[in-house]
Each structure stands twice: as C-alpha cells, then as structure tokens.
Amino acid sequence: MSTGTTAGTAANDPDAQQRLGSAPRDDVAFEDVTDSNFVYEFGGPVGAASMIVGFPLLMAYQYLCVYDNMGQFLLPDGLGDVGAWAGRMAARYWEIAAPTWTGARIYLGFTFFMAGLAYVCPGPVMYGYKLPSLGGQRLAYRCNALWSWWVVQATALVLHFTGLFRLTQVIDNLGPIMTVAMLWSFFLAGAVYAVTAARGKKHRASGNFVYDFFMGVCLNPRIGSLDLKLFTELRVPWPVLYFISLSCAFKQHERLGYVTPESAFMVLAHWLYANACNKGEECVLTSWDIFYELESWYLLFWNLAGVPFSYCYSSIYLLNAGPMHFGLGWNILCYTLLLAGYYFWDTGNAQRNRFRMFWNNTLITRNAFPQLPKSFIPNAKYLQTSHGNKLLVDGWYAYARKPHYTADLVMALSWGLIAGFGSFFPYFYIVFFLTVLVHRVGRDDARCARKYGADWDEYMRMVPWKFIPYVY
Template identity: 85%
Template structure:
C-alpha cells in the first residue's frame, strides 16, 4: 500500500532533505512549544447559550434533513400554517421514529464498523510520528501510530468481500440509514459524556470555563488516549470519511440493483468521497501538527460532527441522486463537475501537504511516503517563511504565497461540485457547501484571533505579506 520512513525527534533530517537544507540549521529545540494553555479565555460560538442551542439544534436539524431527503425526495417538509406547527412537529417526530429508531441492525452496522476500525488501529503496521512539544506535558512530544492507511484499505477490501459473498450486502447501509444515523448521534453523546466525566474525575481539565454546558460543548480534554489509540486522531479520520464513502457506495450499488447500471452522477459521488477519505487516511502523518490535534479539545462538537454530522449530513447528494435518478445531465455538465472536483482535489491535497509537511520538516518528523496518490507540488524545497519572535515559522511559499487558507478554498470548490452534480432541484445537496462555508469563515476568524494574540506584530506583518484569506487578490 505504501512505503515509508519517518524521522523521529532524535533522528535529525531525512537524508533526502539534508543536502537541500544544509545551509539551514534546524536544532531540535527550534520548534517552539505550541500554546495549548492559553490564559486569555474568551467565550466562542455564542457562549453557553450558543452551545446549548447547537447541542439541541444540530441533532434536530439532521433528523429534519434526513426526512426531507430520504423520505421526501429532497423537498422541504413544512407546516401548513403557524397553527399547524405543533401537530406538524409531532407528525415529523413520529415519522422519524418510525423509519430511524435505533434498531438492532443500525447498532450492528455502525458500532460493528467502529470497533472493527478500533481493532485495526491497534494491530495494523504504520510509522510512529511525533507531534509538537506540549506545555501541558512539560514539553513532551506525543507519539502517534499512523496506520490509518492500512486500516482504510483493509476496511474497503473487507467490505467488498462481505458484499460479494453475501455475508453483508452493502445496500443494507442505505436501507438502514436512519437507524444507523440515530445510533451514531446517540454514540457521540455517550462518548462525549464519557470523555468529559473521565477528564473531570482525573483532574486534567484544560481551558475550562466553569460552565457545564459550555465546557461539555467545547471540551476540557486535550489528549484523550486509550493506550496507543489517540481518540482525536481516530475520530477525525477513521470513522467520518470512510462511513461517508460507504454511504455513497451503498447508494450506487442500490441504484445498480434498481436500474441495471450506475449513473455518471452517482459514480461521481463515489469517486468524490473515495478521494476525500483516501486523502485523509494517506495523509494521517500530517495531522499531528494540525490545529485540531495540538490545540482543539476533544469535545461534543468535535465528536458529534466527526461521528454523526460529517457522514450523515454530507451524503445528501448521494441520497438525492438515488431517490431522484437518473438525472440525464449532458456530457458537458458532468464534465464540468468532474473537472471542478479533480481541480479542487489537487489544490486541496497539495495545499494541506505543503502546509503540514513544512511544519513536519521543522518539527523533525518529516515522513517520506509513497501512499497513492502522491501529487506534484506536495512538498516545497527550501520553502520561504517568516520567522516569528514566538519561535514558529509562518509559511509564505507554494500556494500559501497567494492566500492564507488556499486549501479551504479548494475544499469549498469540491463541495460546490458535490452540489452541482445533483442539479438544482433541491437545496439539500448544497447543505454541505452552505454549512462548510460558514464553518470555514468562522474558523478563519478564530484562527486569526488566536494567532494575533500569539504572534502579535509578527502576525500583522504576515497579513501584509499574504493579505488574502481565501482567494488571491480578491478575498
């Protein structure tokens, strides 16, 4: 599947980069501590009220959208009048429970897959990659067993074997999608509560506000682990995107059973979700230096969206195409969508690789890897950067010479293509684009505020050098 070699913190430079960087000294202590104990506490997401609203609102939103797409072919379900609101809500709740109650089939499929991936995380081979120095651990670098690529391919191959032998038909996923989604939501609440309770019990809270609802939403645990299994890494990579892929694959197989063939639009969604899931798992070694891992706390909002929100909210295009196909779009329209997808994917994959491999290079953890596909421009030799007084280096080369978040823009282009391939008959295939735009704009604001506190005048200088956030010379 891949060949790899990793430089651990004590190893120094990779041989391939030693000669290229021989004029640059990279002492081991040059990598500054990442500030994960920020004392400048501020409420985010609207504080406790906003947190409570999202804890209640997001599951209700997912249930509503599921009924609209899965049960009503992508059309909005609305009350006939304000006076009908309460009876309408009761009917909606009854219908949801009828088709999406947490059945035994839903439990077996979702938790069976989850624990299968847990087992693979413990036993599969893979390199050990070290993260940043952690102030909360007195400068220790946590080790991450990066075997997600093996887990991903074993899961894909196993699923196909089960399907073609008849032991588990992949169409059972779409046939039981409602129960599976409900189980995923319940499981995310249970796991969030367990992480919160264990962290409080062990007295290892981080950045806690003292408000239970807000702390449950934002999290108080920085590095939850069960032996060698890092919970944040696992739930970010090994459940959401593979589950999303299998939902799309299930829709395509179901369509084949109904029509005798798979439409170009449904094949597009299988490709799109395969590319995304494969990229996340093949690039796992880059994740320890990302904000989600070194700064964000394991929280309800991370667990809920990784375990339930991502796979069951980003799949609407696949379901819509199954329920409403064949679409019979023109070859030109489909070609445009495929072009947008592949172009967006290239800049997204290489942008993430440029940023994270730059960090890994200076963190002495750069990994030489041949996982498929390795794209041109994924690593910048002799990359230009701004040195900060804090000790960190800010990349101003490659795609990051033109915008501070070019990989976000590429991500949004891909999400746009996921909607366009479904046409304009429903809003729900565009939910991902709409929601993701809000999330990324908000996240950039959070990141700018945190970096301004952290780097001070150096951050102002960086924004002068790279003034655009998303689109070069425009925004």
C-alpha cells in the same frame, strides 16, 4: 536567522538539513495550547446549548426531507399547525429512524473494527508538537490509518460479493444507523468529560458545564496507544461517508442494472476525500484540530455523526430521484471542478503540514497513492516570528492564507452541482461548510493576533488574501 519579521528559507538554517525522518529535535519550541486569554466562543453557554439541541434536530429534519419528500422542504401548513406538524415529524422520524439492533451492529461494528485495526496495523510512529500541558512532552502516534483504510475497503467488498454483508444494507438502514451514531457521539463526549473531570485534568475549562461539554476539557484523550481525537477525526467520518455513497451506487445498480455517471461521481468524490485523509494521517498531527482543539461534543458529534450523515445528501438524492439527464458537458464540468479542487486541496494541505513537519524534524516519505506534484516545497520561504514559529509564505500560501479551504469549497460545490438544482439539500454541505470555515478563520486570526502580535500584522501584509487572491 533573526526573529521578528524576517523572511527566510529552510536552506538558511543548518539545523534544518538534518536527515529527514530522524527523532524529533529537542530544541523545537513548545506549541502554545494553553491560551490563557480565555474568551467564550460560539455564543457562549447559550450558543453551546442551542447547538447541542439544534444540530441533532437539524439532521433529523433533513433526513426526513431527503428520505420522505424527494429532497423538498417539509413545512407546516401555517402558524397554527406548527405544534401538530412537529409532532407528526417526530412520529415519522421515530418510525423510520429509531435506533435498531441492525443499525447498532452496522455502525458500532464498523467503528470497533476500525479501532481494532488501529492497534494492530503496521505504520510509522510519528511525534506531535511539544505540549506545555504535558511539560513539553511529545505524544507518539502510530500512523497506520492508510493500512486500516485499505483493509476495511477490502473486507467490505469481500463481505458484499460473498453475500455475508451486502453493502446495500447501509442505505436500507441509514436512518437507524444515523440515530445510533448521534447517540454514540453523546455517550463518548460524556465519557471523555466525566473521566477527565474525575482525574482532575480539565484543560481550558470555563467552569460552565454546558459550555465545557460543548467545547471539551480534554486535549489528548487516549485509550492505550489509540489517540481518540486522531481516530475520530480520520477513521470514522470520511470512510463512513464513502461507504454510504458506495451503498447508494450498489442500490442503484440493483434498481437500474447500472450506475449513473452522477452516482459514480459521488463514489469517486468521497473515495478521494477519505483516501486523502488516511494517506496523509502523519500530516494531521500538526493541524489545529490535533494540537489545539479539545476533544469535545462538537468535534465528536460532527466527526461521528454530522459529517457522514449530513454530507451524503447528494448521493441519497441521486438514488431516489432516478437518472439525471444533464448531458456530457455538465458532467465534464463537475468532474473537472472535483479533480482540480482535489489537486489544490491535497497539495495545499501537504505543503503547509509538510513544511511544519520539516521544521519539526518529523517529515517522512511515504508511497501512498496518489502522490501529487507540488506536495512539498524544498527551501520554502517563511516569515520567522519572535514567538519562535515560522509562517509559510511560499507555494499556494504565497497567494492566500487559506488556499486549502478554497479548494475544499470548490469540491463541496461540485458535490452539489452534480445533483442539479432540484433540491437544496445537495448544497447543504457547501453552505454549512462555508459558514464553518469563515467562523474558523476568524477564530484562527484572533488567536494568531494574540500569539504573534506585530509579526501577524506583517504576515497579513505579505499575504493579505484569506481565500481567493485579489478577491477575498
């Protein structure tokens, strides 16, 4: 197989025919995570400082709107009232969402319980890419998130139905829990930065403290066998989001005596997402977040606080607004969008990551529910680059470069539509997520153009569409 713009399939490479699940091959090229062409991102230090301050304030504001104002915007009476309005908002937030011992016990208790499970639950040991920063070493990961996920679900339901810990306490204490989560993310980001700096192990640092705190300086922080970045990526944000929606459903059952189809939809949506993340943990090892992104304030803040407490507004709105009466047809539409989006998102992520795992010789077979058709493409077509990497041009990736993002956005849209049009906040997720993904695709394209050169031009010629074939 020649390099450059040659396309091929796995069947053309005899090395690819090795037994699946064996030890990783030593001849696999380094994955470039050094990125010597440093450029400021996110607006540089000013943009970083703005987001470090702005995102917690945004979350606090949205919580007040959804909790206190039935999902409607809270606005000052005029320019002259801005200062007093801000004071009233701060006082009200502190009244209903100040950190409490109950909030800390719930959030930190869950977090440390999940961390404990990460050390003791069974699971296959998988290997990531070779890392130049570690002299070509491959890091080992015990992929036991699936066991942890099922154990924590069973534990939570036992605690709820025995009355030892009613899950309705989550929604009853959501404000304090959210504040604890934000404070905890700041603490962890500071700890990772301080330990990394003290050891003289800063990675891709700019020299500007604010920017480096925001973007991170540590690629692979670990506490023993626990990889902090993988842990905070999967085992906290999506399970917490699921338990918030489950708590809302239990609370609705207490109030009404039943759970509406709309609230059940949100439980299903967040269960599917959390379950997929944990059942496919081994696939995440080849993702951008793990092999390239640094453990940073923005990753920690959004994983530990932003995701669970900003993407839950549909569930809270549906609880507070009471039963919706959209009709069977509307609910069928929303459920169809959710399940169709989920199928293409799950299989799309599986196709690209299992393609990488195949060539990394770390592909394994797992009996994790649900296993969907088209999750792996035998003899997948690819573009061989002179850099040494192979770019998938088969399956859903023959039609668009980021089809999994498109499917993710379809699911996000369904999360808003199920709540109707009475409030903007159920749609915050898709608006914010679309902004993040467009920006992320731009970052990825710029990095790949530097990395692959003319091969990237050929790849974009072969697969010209980013999200939707023949549209965008």
